[in-house]
Amino acid sequence: MSTDAIVLLKDDHKNIRTLFRDFENAGENAEKTKGRIVESILEALTVHTYIENEVMYPEVRERVPALEDDVLESYEEHHVADVLCAELSAMRPGDERFDAKTAVLIENVSHHIEEEEKEWFPQVREALGRKELQEIGERMTAAREKAPRRPEQPSALKKTVDAVLS
Numbered sequence: 001m002s003t004d005a006i007v008l009l010k011d012d013h014k015n016i017r018t019l020f021r022d023f024e025n026a027g028e029n030a031e032k033t034k035g036r037i038v039e040s041i042l043e044a045l046t047v048h049t050y051i052e053n054e055v056m057y058p059e060v061r062e063r064v065p066a067l068e069d070d071v072l073e074s075y076e077e078h079h080v081a082d083v084l085c086a087e088l089s090a091m092r093p094g095d096e097r098f099d100a101k102t103a104v105l106i107e108n109v110s111h112h113i114e115e116e117e118k119e120w121f122p123q124v125r126e127a128l129g130r131k132e133l134q135e136i137g138e139r140m141t142a143a144r145e146k147a148p149r150r151p152e153q154p155s156a157l158k159k160t161v162d163a164v165l166s
């Protein structure tokens, strides 16, 4: 199996897109199904964001200075997704805003994934060698083992933001 960092991240993206499609196809009243799908979305996004934040993004920032702005923008997009995930994890599928919030999460993350795949991953591939991408991939696979699987609670997230901003 390939350990190429970009291949691994694109595999994750594919799974995430499938879950998004499952949610959109679940139908108006399928509360239970939607609740289950959103659980899977939250887990997939929490793990994926963690390995990007902990390994891929810092590596790219260091090794490909031309992508600095893209990486910083992507961190901010992760933050928006984290907030939505945290809020969703505290909601029930029957709540009035559950479907709307999930739809906004899907829109945001789809856009973000598109930018990663079309705009900056190709530049990363061009700038780094195969061996470097494999090393980064191996480190991401190790990070995946210790990644959190549930979003932080909104109150904990707020504390994190306050700590960063103070």
Ligand SMILES: [Fe+2]
Residues within 6 Å of the ligand: 049, 052, 074, 078, 112, 116
């Ligand atoms: Fe990302």
Ligand SMILES: [Fe+2]
Residues within 6 Å of the ligand: 009, 013, 048, 052, 113, 116
């Ligand atoms: Fe990603």
